Amino acid sequence: MENKNFAIIIASACIGVCIVISSIIFAFSISSLSENQRTVQVKGLSEREVAANAVIWPIVYKDAGNDLTSLYGSIDSKNLIIKNFLIENGISESEISIAAPNVTDRSAEMYGPEKAAFRFYASAILTVSTDKVDLVRSLITKISSIGKNNISFSSDEYQNQIEYKYTKLNDIKNEMVEEATKNARATAQKFADDSESSLGKIKTASQGQFSINNRDNYTPYIKIVRVVSSIEYFIKD
Template identity: 50%
Template sequence: MKSWKIEASILALGFLLLGVFINCGLNNFSEKDRSVNVKGLAEMEVPADKVTWPLVYKSLGNDLNALYTDIKRSNQTILEFLKEKGIDENEISVNAPDIIDQKAERYSNNDSPFRYNVTSVITVTSNKVELVRKLISEQGELLKRGIAITGGDYRYNVSYEYTSLNKIKPGMIEEATKNAREAAEKFAKDSESKLGKIRHANQGQFSINDRDANTPYIKKVRVVTTVEYSLKD
């Protein structure tokens, strides 16, 4: 009768190896699914490096020709004031005047004795933020020259920008990623695991906002990165 001992031994060894391989595969599969998803924050306060300052004044009258002459003279006075204070000509733009004919306004209940209401705007756009801020506080000097700068119109607010994001972006991403890793390491330690490699990372969007309502010339730059790390025993 033929002996099956050798075949049985080989078969048993095969089943044993198969079990080992399956177990290793399951362990590897389990390790692959173990991960932690964390966020890292980086914030920085920076001074604005660009300012847009609209100087607005009103003119009233009944004679367009006289108004034109008056506006031309007023514009020249403002330009002289700005240049005297250190603003370059290429940083100044003179807008076309906005003329409202009170009598042409069909539904107007305005009882003003003046037919024409003209809004003139001269805009300063400059990187000399501190200088412009100083001039804004000194614009009352124009009263001595016969010009009253008006405010309160939401269309003509002073605005500040930060345009040098690319200079600080690499450092902020590095800081945010570092903060994310610290959070992931804490999680791994608490779960009695070890932190593995990065599986996926999302830089996130940068946001630039005023630090607060009182200091719009100071900007807060913010970025949140999302990083997924693998975990292992």
């Protein structure tokens, strides 16, 4: 009987010791896990100022008349004058497209002006699409010289604004991603240094989309390319 009680006591003691040891190991494991899960989230920016390398230039003018056939003839003549001006100044014929004119019959408009000067009003457009950005910029100021041919240019239509583009993103994309990543790491390293910790490996990382915007409203031919990388690092004491 005494031997049986002694065995029970020994077994209970062993179980107790095992529980204590397991608790200690578990506590250390939780502590280690907690330390490994300390992180810092940072963002890194890369920005470039670049010149537009492509341009779309809509050249819009107005015309009017009372005879539709004569009006179309006038538009054809003016299109040819504008086209010749562009070609003579360095624009290739393949870079010029001519759209069908938009003609309005004022007599058919129910709510139009009662006494319009002309029955037919037309809006015509030629579009230059080229990589000769500097040339186009110079021609924008010169094209008014052919206004003496009774060509009334229109430049205030919102839907026909000149558009400058930057199409060489692939040439700088890798460098910008690398720079954004370095800037993010520098920020994380500063945080680690200030908190007397050491910077660990990357836990998660994501790259934002590239954006290309005008530098300002006055120089749309100069673009700002931006990308932001978001990175989460482990922090260790």
